Amino acid sequence: MRAVCVIGLGLIGGSVLRAAVRSGRTGWGATTSEEDAAAARAAGYDVAPSTEEALRRAAEQEALVVIATPLPAVGGVLRRVARHAPETYLTDVVGVQEPVRELVRELAPTTRYAGGHPMSGTADSGWSAGQAELFDRALWAVTADEGTRLDSWLEAAALAVDCGSRVVPAGPGEHDAAVARISHLPHVLSAVLASVGADGGPLALSLAAGSFRDATRVAGTDPELVRAMTEGNRAALLDALDDALGRLGAARGSLASTGSLNSTVRSGHEANGNLREQHTAERVSRTVPLNAGHALRRLREIGEQGGCVVSLDSESATVELPAPE
Amino acid sequence: MRAVCVIGLGLIGGSVLRAAVRSGRTGWGATTSEEDAAAARAAGYDVAPSTEEALRRAAEQEALVVIATPLPAVGGVLRRVARHAPETYLTDVVGVQEPVRELVRELAPTTRYAGGHPMSGTADSGWSAGQAELFDRALWAVTADEGTRLDSWLEAAALAVDCGSRVVPAGPGEHDAAVARISHLPHVLSAVLASVGADGGPLALSLAAGSFRDATRVAGTDPELVRAMTEGNRAALLDALDDALGRLGAARGSLASTGSLNSTVRSGHEANGNLREQHTAERVSRTVPLNAGHALRRLREIGEQGGCVVSLDSESATVELPAPE
Incomplete structure (x- = not known):
C-alpha cells in the first residue's frame, strides 16, 4: 500500500491521516498550525517538522501527497511540491476542483495529479474535530479531465476507498x-x-x-x-x-x-x-474494465448518472448505479 | 379542567386531542377526513359524527373549541361555531394569527377568542402522524391584541401548558x-x-x-x-x-x-x-400577577424579549426570560 503524506492537518486533513493509517498505510503529515501539530503528535501521529521535510520523505518513499489546506494556501504548497517532490502522485481535499487544477498545471505540472473532494464534514474545524471514521460510507469525488492519467486517478481513488468512502468520478467543471x-x-x-x-x-x-x-x-x-x-x-x-x-x-x-x-x-x-x-433507489452493480483506453471517460459517465465506484483492483472497478425504472 | 373540542384531526389537531386527554381533560373532535376519523376512533378517541354535533356538545359542556384545520377551511368552521356555540371559548392552531383573527371578528364576534400556534411539527401529516408528546417542552404562541379578554387568553394558554408546552405571549402582527x-x-x-x-x-x-x-x-x-x-x-x-x-x-x-x-x-x-x-442563555424566573389591568400587555412585552410562560394559576403566571448579560 502506497504511503500517504498529508499537508494540512485540520478537520479533513487530520481525518484523512487517521483513516489512511487505520487502513494499514504508512502516513505522516505537516501543518503550519502549532496547535494541530501538537494535538496530532500527542495522539501518536507522525508530524514532520516542516512541509519541506514531509515532501522530501514523500519523494523518497514514493508516497501519495494529499493537499488538505484551504484554497488560499494551495499555491504555496504546490511551489514546495514542485521543488521537493516534482513527480509525486498528488491529490487534494480542498473541495473546489478547477482552481486547484489550474494551480497544479501552473506550479507543479510534472506531478501525477487527480483532484479529490470528500463529501463529509461538520461545522467544526481543526485536528481535534477530526476522526478516522469521518469518511465511512460517505461519498468522495475524484475528478479527471482529458489530461488526467489513469494511474493518477486510481491512486487518488484508492485512498478514498481505503478511507471508507465510495468514489464519485466527475469532470472538474461538472464537480x-x-x-x-x-x-x-x-x-x-x-x-x-x-x-x-x-x-x-x-x-x-x-x-x-x-x-x-x-x-x-x-x-x-x-x-x-x-x-x-x-x-x-x-x-x-x-x-x-x-x-x-x-x-x-x-x-x-x-x-x-x-x-x-x-x-x-x-x-x-x-x-x-x-x-x-x-x-433510496435500488442500485445495480457493474464491473468496468480499466485496461480499455476510455476507462476514465466511462467512469465519468457513471458519475454523471448518479453512480459511484465501490471497490477497485488493478484491472477493474466495481460500480453501483441507480437502477433504471 | 375545561373540556376540549378539536375541529380538524390532522397532525396538529390530532396531537392536541391526544395531549389534552393525556392531561386529564375530557376531549372530543370532529373531522371531514373519513380516514382521520376512522383512525382516531380506532385509537379510542371520541369523534363526533359532524362538526355541528361536536360544537353543540362544546356549547352544552362549556368546552374550549380548538380550530385545527388549514386556513382555507377556517371560515366554514367559524360559521358553524357562530351558529352552535356563539359564546364559546375559542382558540386555534392554524399557524397564522391576523387572518384568523379577522375571520373571527367577522364571522364569530361573540366568541371568547385568543389565537394560538404550537411551534411543533414534522414533515408528515394526518392523524396517524400525530402523538400526545408532540408539544412536550416545545413553544406555543398565544396571541392577544387590545381587544383580547384576559380570560380568553388564559383558557388558550392553559391548554398549551397542559399539552406540555411553554407559552410565548405575542401580538398577532408581531407573531x-x-x-x-x-x-x-x-x-x-x-x-x-x-x-x-x-x-x-x-x-x-x-x-x-x-x-x-x-x-x-x-x-x-x-x-x-x-x-x-x-x-x-x-x-x-x-x-x-x-x-x-x-x-x-x-x-x-x-x-x-x-x-x-x-x-x-x-x-x-x-x-x-x-x-x-x-x-442556551441562563434564564431568570419572574412571577407576573394577573389581576392587574395591564397583565396581557406585560406578558406580550415578555414575549418580545424572548421570554415565555412556564406555568399558570388563577392569580399569576410564572415566566422565564433570557438573563441580562
Missing part, C-alpha cells in the same frame, strides 16, 4: 457546478436566512423551531472556511446564485400578484422527491 | 412577522434550494450530503399544507422575502464585483450565534 448547487449555495442561503431571522428580534429567535435550526445549522461554520470554499468556486456559485435569485424573485412576484406560491412549492416538493428517490 | 421569518421563509428557501439542486442533475443529487438534506428537509412537506401556511401569511412573508432577496442580491453583487462574501458570511455567522446564545 464544481454540482457542489456550487448542493454545498456552496446552501451556505449562502443559510447565512441569509440566519440574518433575516435575527432581524426579527428576540421574539422571532425564541419561536425558531427545528426547521429553522436545521436550515441555519451551517451558518455556524467558521466564516474563514466558508469564505475560502464559496469564494474559491466563484464562477459556478454565481450561476447557482442566479438560479436561486430567479426562482426566489419569481416566488415573490407570484405571491405579490396572485397570492399563490403553487409553482415554487410544487417544484421544490418534486425536486425533494427526486433527491430522496435517488438516495 | 405573523416573526413566523414569516423563521418558519415560512425557510419553506420557500427550502423549495428554491431543492429545485436549484435538482437542476444540477443526478451528479449534484448524488453528491448532496447532510447539509443539503438538512436545508431541504421541509421541502418534503405536503405542498397543500405549505401553500395554506405561506400564502395565508402573505403580507408578512412578502416583507421577509424582500429582506432575503435584498441580502441574496447583495451577496451576488459582492461576489461578482469583488469576489468577496465576507459581509454575508459574517452576518449569518453572528446571527446564528445570537440564535444559539438565546437558546
Whole structure:
C-alpha cells in the first residue's frame, strides 16, 4: 500500500491521516498550525517538522501527497511540491476542483495529479474535530479531465476507498457546478436566512423551531472556511446564485400578484422527491474494465448518472448505479 | 379542567386531542377526513359524527373549541361555531394569527377568542402522524391584541401548558412577522434550494450530503399544507422575502464585483450565534400577577424579549426570560 503524506492537518486533513493509517498505510503529515501539530503528535501521529521535510520523505518513499489546506494556501504548497517532490502522485481535499487544477498545471505540472473532494464534514474545524471514521460510507469525488492519467486517478481513488468512502468520478467543471448547487449555495442561503431571522428580534429567535435550526445549522461554520470554499468556486456559485435569485424573485412576484406560491412549492416538493428517490433507489452493480483506453471517460459517465465506484483492483472497478425504472 | 373540542384531526389537531386527554381533560373532535376519523376512533378517541354535533356538545359542556384545520377551511368552521356555540371559548392552531383573527371578528364576534400556534411539527401529516408528546417542552404562541379578554387568553394558554408546552405571549402582527421569518421563509428557501439542486442533475443529487438534506428537509412537506401556511401569511412573508432577496442580491453583487462574501458570511455567522446564545442563555424566573389591568400587555412585552410562560394559576403566571448579560 502506497504511503500517504498529508499537508494540512485540520478537520479533513487530520481525518484523512487517521483513516489512511487505520487502513494499514504508512502516513505522516505537516501543518503550519502549532496547535494541530501538537494535538496530532500527542495522539501518536507522525508530524514532520516542516512541509519541506514531509515532501522530501514523500519523494523518497514514493508516497501519495494529499493537499488538505484551504484554497488560499494551495499555491504555496504546490511551489514546495514542485521543488521537493516534482513527480509525486498528488491529490487534494480542498473541495473546489478547477482552481486547484489550474494551480497544479501552473506550479507543479510534472506531478501525477487527480483532484479529490470528500463529501463529509461538520461545522467544526481543526485536528481535534477530526476522526478516522469521518469518511465511512460517505461519498468522495475524484475528478479527471482529458489530461488526467489513469494511474493518477486510481491512486487518488484508492485512498478514498481505503478511507471508507465510495468514489464519485466527475469532470472538474461538472464537480464544481454540482457542489456550487448542493454545498456552496446552501451556505449562502443559510447565512441569509440566519440574518433575516435575527432581524426579527428576540421574539422571532425564541419561536425558531427545528426547521429553522436545521436550515441555519451551517451558518455556524467558521466564516474563514466558508469564505475560502464559496469564494474559491466563484464562477459556478454565481450561476447557482442566479438560479436561486430567479426562482426566489419569481416566488415573490407570484405571491405579490396572485397570492399563490403553487409553482415554487410544487417544484421544490418534486425536486425533494427526486433527491430522496435517488438516495433510496435500488442500485445495480457493474464491473468496468480499466485496461480499455476510455476507462476514465466511462467512469465519468457513471458519475454523471448518479453512480459511484465501490471497490477497485488493478484491472477493474466495481460500480453501483441507480437502477433504471 | 375545561373540556376540549378539536375541529380538524390532522397532525396538529390530532396531537392536541391526544395531549389534552393525556392531561386529564375530557376531549372530543370532529373531522371531514373519513380516514382521520376512522383512525382516531380506532385509537379510542371520541369523534363526533359532524362538526355541528361536536360544537353543540362544546356549547352544552362549556368546552374550549380548538380550530385545527388549514386556513382555507377556517371560515366554514367559524360559521358553524357562530351558529352552535356563539359564546364559546375559542382558540386555534392554524399557524397564522391576523387572518384568523379577522375571520373571527367577522364571522364569530361573540366568541371568547385568543389565537394560538404550537411551534411543533414534522414533515408528515394526518392523524396517524400525530402523538400526545408532540408539544412536550416545545413553544406555543398565544396571541392577544387590545381587544383580547384576559380570560380568553388564559383558557388558550392553559391548554398549551397542559399539552406540555411553554407559552410565548405575542401580538398577532408581531407573531405573523416573526413566523414569516423563521418558519415560512425557510419553506420557500427550502423549495428554491431543492429545485436549484435538482437542476444540477443526478451528479449534484448524488453528491448532496447532510447539509443539503438538512436545508431541504421541509421541502418534503405536503405542498397543500405549505401553500395554506405561506400564502395565508402573505403580507408578512412578502416583507421577509424582500429582506432575503435584498441580502441574496447583495451577496451576488459582492461576489461578482469583488469576489468577496465576507459581509454575508459574517452576518449569518453572528446571527446564528445570537440564535444559539438565546437558546442556551441562563434564564431568570419572574412571577407576573394577573389581576392587574395591564397583565396581557406585560406578558406580550415578555414575549418580545424572548421570554415565555412556564406555568399558570388563577392569580399569576410564572415566566422565564433570557438573563441580562
